[in-house]
Amino acid sequence: MLIQLLALMIFVCMDTSLKLMTASYPVLQLTWARFVFSSLMVVTFMWLTMGRLPWRSRAPGLQALRSLLLCGCNIAFTIALAHIPLADATAVGFASPLITLALAALILREEVSPRRWLGVAIGFVGVMVALRPPFLTGAPLHWAYLLPLVMAAMNGLYQILTRRLASLDDSRVTIFHTNIAGGLAATFVQPFVFVSPTALDWLALMGLGVLGALGHGLLVLAYARAPASLLAPLSYTQLIWASCAGVLVFQDWPDGISLIGAAIIAAGGLLAALPQRR
Template structure:
């Protein structure tokens, strides 16, 4: 029981860490180009993970049996973050986070089609409910009769689709490479691609700016480390539904840092997405 509670606490801490990282990203985009912020996240992320792995395991297993697939996975993550970071320039953090949570639902659909994984009808119902919540957030005028939301609300939807592809690629690599190799390659190609763009769009940071940019890599590495510890102490069936509490952290950060108070329709959309996601995540024995 104590192990499960520790797992839950670690999961919640990881989600809060990711929201803190997204909050810093949104703040940094007010003074730095989007690509420079992305570069910092990936570059300092690679440094953080490499150093941590060397200190903890004594090894840094870079060699991959599928370098092409690792590169494709890393570049998919890069474009995923490009869309999400661009969205944060224009829309509230909570809105972007909520729409992005369509990703687990799309992953289920892709796994059924691409990996031929069996998906029961109850999970398909959960996918449908979750996507209905996304529709509520996007508020198409032909349904709600109101002015359309900002165009940037579509960007997290693209993020969700790309992250679903990223998850499928991660599963395909699970039986090919050491998990540590996949972790090391996660940001490597993305850091190289974003580094190539820096001469064309660069703002020289102050000392504090460098610290904030470096913090992105530290928070990203810390968040993923906390997730690994959480899943080592508690079952995925308990932790997966709790990932939707990240929307609560995002709402709090949006209100406290940016003064973005979500309206009722946004909260309803978030609740519907979370309901669909929990239905998808519940183990089969719970729904019999």
């Protein structure tokens, strides 16, 4: 559980860094740094610990699609961070576990109990509140609030592919391929968007990749040591870290609508995540 909490804190640190750097660098350049330096870190770690790279996949097309979906998630979320508070973007993005559950039932034909469907419904009510619709705020809906919802949908498909690939490839193969296709796709567009970083900013760009790889690595370690039913509800603590980072770094204090929306999303997510028991 402590490893899971640490991983979530690291993800918030990465998101905070991304939001800060969107003021100076294009989103596609930040995405490139996140994926390329994560890939280099994963490749180096596997080479040192295994003496080889587990690159052979039984489903290379699905691996590439999964990586591209993760790249799309990062692009959508980073664009959103440039325009809306970190806590709001994180709250709306937590529609992802609910979408994953719904897609698992529809695509993978997994059995979903009525209680979990109720959790999905409650969670989406929270998402509608967190989107800050005009009838609650009296102001037009900002288009950037829709991007975390797009990210959540793509992340839901990403998680479905992760489950599908678990029956086809070794987990190390999937970890190896996670950043490859996304990094290559982002590399191709760099001649059109690249802004030369300072020496200090190069370290910050590399830090994005290190934080991303470290966070995902810790998640793998956590889920190898505890059941998903215990760890999944802890994901909602990320809302706390994101709110703290928004206040401390950006002076973005969450208002009543943000807090109510986040609370409803968390309640629905927890109801859906609880294990089946009497």
